[in-house]
Amino acid sequence: MTTTIANAAEKKAPIQNADSRYLLYRIGTELYGTPLLRVREVVEYMTPKIMPNMASHFMGVINIRGSIVGVVDLRIKLGLPAETAKGKQALLVCETPSGALGALVDRIDSVILIPESQIDTQPPIATKFANTSLIGVAKLPTGLITLINLDLALTDDQLAKAVA
Amino acid sequence: MSNIDLELLTCFCDESVDLLNRWEKVCLQLETDPKTENWDELFRTAHNLKGTSRVVGLDAFGNFVHKIEDSIMQARSGAIPQCGPLVVQLLKAQAILAEWLQKVKSDVSYEPDNATYLLELKTATQAQQPETPPTKVDTPTTQHVPAASEPVPTPAGAVPRIETAEAPTSNAAPVPVKNRPQNSAVKDQRQATSIDETIRVGAIKLDALIQMIGELSIQISSVNSKQENEDPTTYLLKKMAKELYEKALSLRMQPLQPIFQRLDRNIRDISRSLEKKVEVQILGGEVELDKTVCERIIDPLTHMVRNSVDHGLETPEARLNANKEECGLIKITAVQDSSSVRIIIEDDGRGISEEKVLAKAIERGLIQPGQTLTKSEILNLIFLPGFSTAEKITEVSGRGVGMDVVMKTVEALRGQIHIESEAGRGSCFTVTLPTSLSLIDSLSIFLGDNSFAIPIDLIDEIIVLESLNTQIHNGVIRLRDEVIPIRPLSDYLRVSQNKKSQTSTVSNFAIVTKHQKQKVAFAVDKLGDINQVVVRPLNGTIDTAFGFSGTTVFSGGEPGLIVDLEMIARHFLNSYSPSKEAA
Numbered sequence: 001m002t003t004t005i006a007n008a009a010e011k012k013a014p015i016q017n018a019d020s021r022y023l024l025y026r027i028g029t030e031l032y033g034t035p036l037l038r039v040r041e042v043v044e045y046m047t048p049k050i051m052p053n054m055a056s057h058f059m060g061v062i063n064i065r066g067s068i069v070g071v072v073d074l075r076i077k078l079g080l081p082a083e084t085a086k087g088k089q090a091l092l093v094c095e096t097p098s099g100a101l102g103a104l105v106d107r108i109d110s111v112i113l114i115p116e117s118q119i120d121t122q123p124p125i126a127t128k129f130a131n132t133s134l135i136g137v138a139k140l141p142t143g144l145i146t147l148i149n150l151d152l153a154l155t156d157d158q159l160a161k162a163v164a
Numbered sequence: 165m166s167n168i169d170l171e172l173l174t175c176f177c178d179e180s181v182d183l184l185n186r187w188e189k190v191c192l193q194l195e196t197d198p199k200t201e202n203w204d205e206l207f208r209t210a211h212n213l214k215g216t217s218r219v220v221g222l223d224a225f226g227n228f229v230h231k232i233e234d235s236i237m238q239a240r241s242g243a244i245p246q247c248g249p250l251v252v253q254l255l256k257a258q259a260i261l262a263e264w265l266q267k268v269k270s271d272v273s274y275e276p277d278n279a280t281y282l283l284e285l286k287t288a289t290q291a292q293q294p295e296t297p298p299t300k301v302d303t304p305t306t307q308h309v310p311a312a313s314e315p316v317p318t319p320a321g322a323v324p325r326i327e328t329a330e331a332p333t334s335n336a337a338p339v340p341v342k343n344r345p346q347n348s349a350v351k352d353q354r355q356a357t358s359i360d361e362t363i364r365v366g367a368i369k370l371d372a373l374i375q376m377i378g379e380l381s382i383q384i385s386s387v388n389s390k391q392e393n394e395d396p397t398t399y400l401l402k403k404m405a406k407e408l409y410e411k412a413l414s415l416r417m418q419p420l421q422p423i424f425q426r427l428d429r430n431i432r433d434i435s436r437s438l439e440k441k442v443e444v445q446i447l448g449g450e451v452e453l454d455k456t457v458c459e460r461i462i463d464p465l466t467h468m469v470r471n472s473v474d475h476g477l478e479t480p481e482a483r484l485n486a487n488k489e490e491c492g493l494i495k496i497t498a499v500q501d502s503s504s505v506r507i508i509i510e511d512d513g514r515g516i517s518e519e520k521v522l523a524k525a526i527e528r529g530l531i532q533p534g535q536t537l538t539k540s541e542i543l544n545l546i547f548l549p550g551f552s553t554a555e556k557i558t559e560v561s562g563r564g565v566g567m568d569v570v571m572k573t574v575e576a577l578r579g580q581i582h583i584e585s586e587a588g589r590g591s592c593f594t595v596t597l598p599t600s601l602s603l604i605d606s607l608s609i610f611l612g613d614n615s616f617a618i619p620i621d622l623i624d625e626i627i628v629l630e631s632l633n634t635q636i637h638n639g640v641i642r643l644r645d646e647v648i649p650i651r652p653l654s655d656y657l658r659v660s661q662n663k664k665s666q667t668s669t670v671s672n673f674a675i676v677t678k679h680q681k682q683k684v685a686f687a688v689d690k691l692g693d694i695n696q697v698v699v700r701p702l703n704g705t706i707d708t709a710f711g712f713s714g715t716t717v718f719s720g721g722e723p724g725l726i727v728d729l730e731m732i733a734r735h736f737l738n739s740y741s742p743s744k745e746a747a
Contacts, residue, residue, distance in 0.1 A: 049723045050614050052657035053710045061706070061715065063723045066379040068715035070706045098704030160708040161658075 020116065022138075024109035024145060025092065028080045033138065034150040036111060038094060043102065045089040058159050059104060062091070069093065071102040072154065078129075094151035101154045114138050119147060129153050168221040168272050176220045177265045179364070183213050184262050189425055191255045192432070198247055203240035206254070210236060213261070224275045225264060231282060232257050235289045249288040255429075256281065367455065374412045378698050381409040409698070418458050420498050420507070421449030426462065427469050431494055434473045441480050441491040442473060448498030451505055457577055457597055461507070464570040468509050468593050469494065471566070476513035476591055486588065488512065503599055503621055510592045516585040518542045524551065543583045544680065547571040578713065578730070580680070604699055606716075606726065608692030609675065611654045615692055615724075617716065618675060622729045624683060626691070627674045641685060643676070649740060650674055650685040656711055656732045679733040686732070695719070699726055710735075 022033035023042070041064075048060030048071045057076035061068045071091060076082055083106070091102040121136040129146070133153035138145040190206045210233045218226040232254065239247050260281065267274040384405040424446045435442040453461070477483075477492035484490055495510040518539060525531045525545045537545075545551065549568040574581050578598050585591035598604075598621065606617035627643065629636070641650045652671060671687035678684075699714040701707070713728035 049725070050659055051706070051709065051712075051725060052614075052659045053712075054660075054706070056660045058706075061703075061723045061725070063717050063721055066383075066717055068700065068703060068717065068723050070703060096705060098707075100703065101705045154705075157705075159706060160710065 020113050021111055022114050022145075022147060023092070023111050025090070025105040026107040026109055027074050027078060027105050031109060031143065031145045032105075033112075033114070033145045033147045034092070035135075035147075038149055038151045040093045040095050040100060042108060043091045043093055045091060045104070053161050055157075055159050055161055062102065064093065064100075064102075067100070069100045069102050070159065071104055072157065072159070073104045075104070075106070077157075092150060094154055096151055096155040098155070101157075103150060103154060114140075114145075114147070170272070172220050173222075173272070174269060176216055176222075177269050180213060180216070180265055181262075183209055184258055184265070185422055185425065187213075187258045187261075188255065188429060191251055191258065192425070192428055194247070194251050194254075195432075200240060203236060207233065207236045207240060222268065225261075225268075228278055229261070232285065235285055238289055244289055250285075253281075253285045253288045257285070370415055374416065377409050377412040381405045381698065406696075413454075416455045417452035418455050419450050419452050420458070423458060423462055423465065424449050424496055424498075427465060427496060430466055431469055431473055434470055435477075438474065439479070440473060440477050442477060443491050443493050445493065445495045447496070448500075451498035451500050453505055453597060453599065460573060460577060461595070461597065464573045464595070465507065465509070467566045467570050468595075469496070472509060472511040472513065472591070476511040476515075478514050486514075500599075501596075505597050505599055507595045507597070508592065509595075510590065512590040515587040515589055515591050516543055516546070516583070517587055521545050540583075540681065543585060546583075547581070575730075582680070604697060604726075605694060606697050606724075607694050608724075609653070609673075609688040609727075610690035610692060611657060611688060614659065616657065616727045617695075617697065617724045618727045618729055619713075620694065622677050624676045624678045627676060627685065629672055629674055629687065636687075641674070643683070643685075646683065648676065648683040648685055649736075650687060651736060653686040653688050653727075653732075656686075656735070657727070675729070677729045677733050679730060679737055682737055684733045684736055686729070697724060697726075 019035065019037065021036040023036050023039055024031055024033045026032070043062075043064060046062050048062050050060045051058065051070070057073050059071045059073050061070050063069075073082060088107045089104060090108045091104055093100055093102045118140065119136040119138050123137040129148045130153065133149045135147040135149060138147055187206065187209050190202050190209065194202050194206070210229055214226045214229040214233060217229065235250060236254070238244055239250055244250060260276065260278065264274065264276060384401055428444050428446060431442055431444050472494050473492075477494075478486065478488075480490040483492065493510075493512045495508070497506075497508045497510075499506045499508070521542050522531075522537075522545075525542075525548070526533050528550055530545060530548050530551065531537070546567045547570075551567065571581060574595055574597070580596045582594045582596070583591065584594075605620040607620055607623065608615050608617050627641070629641075636650055639649055639651070640647050653675070671689055673689075673691055674685040674687045676683055676685045695718065697716040697718065699716050701714055702709065702712060703715070706712075711728055711732050712725055713731070714726040716724040716726060718724050
């Protein structure tokens with residue numbers, strides 16, 4: 001169930017520089033990127049089973065090959081209003097120290113190679129992700145891409161809600 | 165020292181754990197039953213250990229065992245009139261060797277200085293005077309009535325009591341039988357029937373295998389599950405898959421015997437250091453529990469047993485003064501119920517003093533002075549954090565961190581602890597644990613559109629709420645001749661506003677569960693199917709969620725959430741006060 005859309009750059013140098021390959025995806029109007037190696041898999045959207053007593057950005061759980069994995073809505077985590085599921089939504093599954101966790105994004109964009117020289121690690125703009133997971137901002141001719149380590153952003157997320 | 169191959173060394177150390185366990189077991193047997201066969205077995209064990217240690221290159225280790233072998237040979241040939249002290253030394257040796265093996269794994273050149281020990285060993289082999297053994301050896305049946313040989317002056321009241329040892333026992337539940345049947349005969353029989361053939365398999369390999377079999381089972385059961393007429397092949401396939409899974413799970417089951425042996429040893433060591441006399445009776449060592457449960461239950465059981473010896477049992481003089489036998493009794497029993505195992509620890513000591521417990525709880529601010537509590541509520545106060553009734557903190561117990569941790573550990577294993585106690589007569593702790601952590605029967609229930617699974621063994625009964633006799637009134641309902649509190653289950657499984665289903669919910673049924681003998685009812689909307697499911701622990705990212713004990717995948721592939729009804733009931737009962745509900 002893994003879907004990757006290859007870019008022209010990738011076709012030229014498929015194996016080289018695995019560390020600088022980034023998976024790009026959209027949340028709202030912003031374009032984000034995560035190192036490809038930090039994403040365990042990309043899964044087609046499936047309606048999560050609702051799990052009570054969890055934070056509002058936690059959507060529920062899904063079944064991935066027999067394992068139950070939680071899903072977080074990145075739109076809500078970033079403070080954007082939730083949207084009903086449309087066609088091309090996808091789940092990025094990352095490994096955190098406590099286990100696998102899925103993140104819902106609006107759309108998978110592409111996989112591209114971004115050389116370090118094009119990444120500004122001290123961006124003057126504030127992003128909604130914590131600094132611990134921020135890699136930097138990539139300046140491409142097409143626009144700016146916020147690069148984050150998604151697995152770190154999902155780690156230690158306080159997902160459970162206490163019950164009185 | 166010869167060259168030591170590290171891989172061989174680790175292998176040797178792991179295998180020797182079994183040998184040292186046997187060493188300890190035989191020594192404990194020798195204390196009560198100095199038969200030649202036992203000496204033979206001890207010799208074989210030591211000899212085995214010596215040989216393999218030399219093969220691996222641990223010469224110093226081997227030499228040490230050789231010296232011990234010599235003393236065993238002497239005892240076996242009858243050259244030592246009084247073996248008691250020797251057995252004490254041999255048990256010490258087992259501890260030295262066990263530690264040696266532990267340390268040498270990380271430091272190959274480790275070699276303890278055993279000069280003092282060897283001297284003590286030599287002295288023990290030369291013991292001539294008959295000594296009163298520190299732990300009770302004789303069976304207190306009528307033929308052993310201590311007459312002139314008893315060194316301790318027995319009060320006049322004690323003698324007629326011993327003569328009537330055959331009389332029927334009193335009616336109190338926690339008091340063990342005064343007439344103690346010799347237990348070793350029963351022990352031996354059980355050992356004879358279980359042939360000790362084992363193979364060592366890495367736990368990781370086993371877990372991986374079980375996981376795969378589990379997934380295979382799930383896949384097979386999802387084949388054609390919706391078809392009306394299942395063809396015979398599919399039916400057989402599903403049947404075999406289920407059996408395969410159950411057999412795989414049973415691979416992880418281990419008998420409780422090694423754990424009980426450890427407890428026996430602990431009791432023996434502690435009673436020596438506290439100068440108390442204890443007899444230990446063990447029954448049911450062949451009962452099996454999942455490996456993980458076994459590993460995690462050792463500490464709680466050890467703590468409870470230590471409490472029994474330290475706080476429960478009186479000193480020999482105090483016991484005699486109370487018209488009890490000088491030697492206290494601790495009985496450890498394992499019983500296999502249909503889907504759970506009960507481990508019962510009983511002692512015939514002084515029991516738990518309700519006044520002391522109440523006083524301590526008030527002192528610690530755990531309860532208010534005016535509160536009235538039932539006896540069972542008072543006894544359960546000992547499970548609250550920060551509680552301890554020890555006058556002073558002894559090395560063995562008394563820091564007040566014990567029983568609450570014990571309770572938490574047992575509850576984490578989905579088990580329960582029940583206490584019974586009678587002042588002056590003794591206490592009885594019953595730990596109930598589910599046999600299988602993984603395969604359970606569950607009932608699906610609906611709250612609105614959302615379904616959840618409740619383990620069947622947590623359900624006491626199910627009530628239909630519309631019938632005349634079960635009207636909800638002030639948060640309670642009448643159930644035959646009881647009045648029990650009732651709450652909507654959705655109060656504890658809260659879904660955030662944006663996910664709430666649009667359909668209005670009407671509770672038609674209530675699930676009654678029991679926590680520590682108290683019933684609570686939780687109202688649900690609809691009932692679903694009963695399925696046998698494989699339960700996996702919650703994924704680490706969601707395991708702090710309140711109210712859930714695990715996850716599963718149903719045969720169609722849908723995820724399932726297993727409700728921890730016990731936790732919810734406990735949470736509710738902790739804040740529930742019946743007086744608030746009255747009128």
